[in-house]
Every structure is written in structure tokens, then in C-alpha cells.
Amino acid sequence: MAGTVVVGATAHAIGTTDSTTRMRRGTREPMPTVTFGPIEVEFDGDLLTPRPWTIEQSRWAIAVSSSVPDGPILELCSGAGHIGLVAALETGRSIVQVDDVAVACACARANALAVGIDADVRCAPIEDAIGADERFPLIIADPPYVPSTETSGHAGDPGHAIDGGADGLAVARRCVAAARRSVADGGAVIVQLGGDDQARRLAAESGFSRSEVRSFGPDRALLLLREPVPAADRA
Numbered sequence: 077m078a079g080t081v082v083v084g085a086t087a088h089a090i091g092t093t094d095s096t097t098r099m100r101r102g103t104r105e106p107m108p109t110v111t112f113g114p115i116e117v118e119f120d121g122d123l124l125t126p127r128p129w130t131i132e133q134s135r136w137a138i139a140v141s142s143s144v145p146d147g148p149i150l151e152l153c154s155g156a157g158h159i160g161l162v163a164a165l166e167t168g169r170s171i172v173q174v175d176d177v178a179v180a181c182a183c184a185r186a187n188a189l190a191v192g193i194d195a196d197v198r199c200a201p202i203e204d205a206i207g208a209d210e211r212f213p214l215i216i217a218d219p220p221y222v223p224s225t226e227t228s229g230h231a232g233d234p235g236h237a238i239d240g241g242a243d244g245l246a247v248a249r250r251c252v253a254a255a256r257r258s259v260a261d262g263g264a265v266i267v268q269l270g271g272d273d274q275a276r277r278l279a280a281e282s283g284f285s286r287s288e289v290r291s292f293g294p295d296r297a298l299l300l301l302r303e304p305v306p307a308a309d310r311a
């Protein structure tokens with residue numbers, strides 16, 4: 077995937093998604109792309125196909141942006157980077173994107189380049205990607221959240237992108253722990269999860285004192301977290 081670039085990013089209404097196929101630049105190989113809000117997203121067959129409903133995470137991040145301090149967005153488990161890129165594009169914030177799969181990072185870089193955003197894409201596990209002194213006012217995370225025993229019901233989706241361990245929250249917990257360390261004072265965190273139940277369980281153990289859940293169907297939810305509780309005050 078290195079060296080491929082999405083061309084012709086155009087403005088679309090947020091929320092529309094159409095599949096198209098382009099040719100990889102300099103080759104005759106087809107390159108799958110979808111329209112995701114205002115951007116055209118290149119992804120790869122080894123990645124999760126961008127899901128239209130997840131534009132809601134971009135939208136919430138855009139809305140929350142006006143209530144947090146200035147500074148970059150951190151996107152954890154970015155995949156091809158589209159959720160964070162829409163938020164960066166619409167808010168004018170810079171963005172750091174983290175994924176531990178090389179092809180995801182290559183797509184994220186290409187997608188950022190195509191819309192003129194100089195994204196800092198870090199190809200590393202969550203814990204290794206963020207410096208101890210770095211702080212982010214707006215953090216979004218889209219971890220794998222399907223319980224391991226249920227991944228067989230998602231044939232065709234790459235296991236690493238969807239397998240969230242025994243209760244589906246293994247990687248989400250790592251994202252929240254990283255967010256607690258890295259969120260700026262007055263900042264906010266928005267995590268994508270596999271439904272209300274997961275969101276409420278994660279909120280309860282998150283170590284943040286304010287939370288809000290938005291549900292988008294039985295297995296789709298977003299969790300907003302604010303105000304991390306200092307480690308010394310946690311039970």
C-alpha cells in the first residue's frame with residue numbers, strides 16, 4: 077500500500093457513503109474507496125471496510141470541539157483514519173493517528189495527504205505511541221469491541237480489527253487508560269463501542285467522573301468521557 081494516494085477528494089454532505097473503485101496510482105490494480113462524509117477514503121482489503129454510521133463519532137467530536145481547549149486531536153485505533161480526518165477537517169485541528177497495522181497507517185497517511193492534512197500517523201501499539209508529556213484536548217478511539225466468542229459471526233472482517241477479547245472491552249480499556257494519561261485539562265474522550273451495555277460498563281470503570289452514552293442501535297454506541305479522576309482519588 078505504501079506509495080498509493082487517493083486522488084480527487086471532493087466535498088460531500090456529511091453522512092453519505094457510496095462505494096467506488098479507483099486505480100492505484102501508477103498501477104492497474106483496483107483500489108477500493110468509499111465516500112465518508114466530506115472525504116473519499118482509501119482502504120485495503122485487509123482492513124475493516126469504513127462503516128457509514130461511524131460518521132456519528134466524527135460529528136460528536138466536531139460538536140465537542142468547541143467546548144475543549146485548543147490543540148490536536150488524538151485518534152486511537154484509527155485504521156484508515158477517516159473518522160479522525162473528518163473531525164480534523166471540520167474543526168481545523170491537527171491530528172495524531174495511531175494504529176499498529178502497517179497497511180492501516182499507509183492508508184491513513186494517503187487519506188490525510190489527499191485532503192491536505194499533515195497527519196502525524198504513528199504505527200505502534202497504543203501504549204508505545206504517545207509520549208509521557210503529550211496532552212490532547214480531544215481524543216477519539218475506535219477499538220475492536222466484538223467479544224472473541226462472537227467474531228465468527230463477522231466473517232470477512234479482519235480479526236485484529238474486531239476482536240475485543242473475552243468481554244469485548246480488552247482494547248477499549250487500553251484506549252481509556254491511555255486517554256486518562258494523555259487527555260489535556262478540560263479535554264474530552266469519545267470511544268466507539270458495541271452497544272449501550274459495553275458503554276455503561278466501560279464508563280463505570282473508566283476513571284473519569286463525567287460520562288454520556290449515545291446509542292445508534294443494539295450494537296452501536298459512543299461514550300463521551302470528561303474529567304479524569306486523579307489516581308490518588310480512585311477507589
Ligand SMILES: C[S@@+](CC[C@H](N)C(=O)[O-])C[C@H]1O[C@@H](n2cnc3c(N)ncnc32)[C@H](O)[C@@H]1O
Nearest residue numbers: 124153154155175176177201202218219220237
Ligand atoms: C474497529 S477497527 C477501527 C478502524 C477504523 N476506525 C475504522 O472505522 O475502520 C480497530 C483498529 O484498531 C487497530 N488496533 C487493534 N489493536 C490495537 C492496538 N493494541 N494498538 C493500536 N491499534 C490497534 C486495528 O488495527 C484496527 O485498525
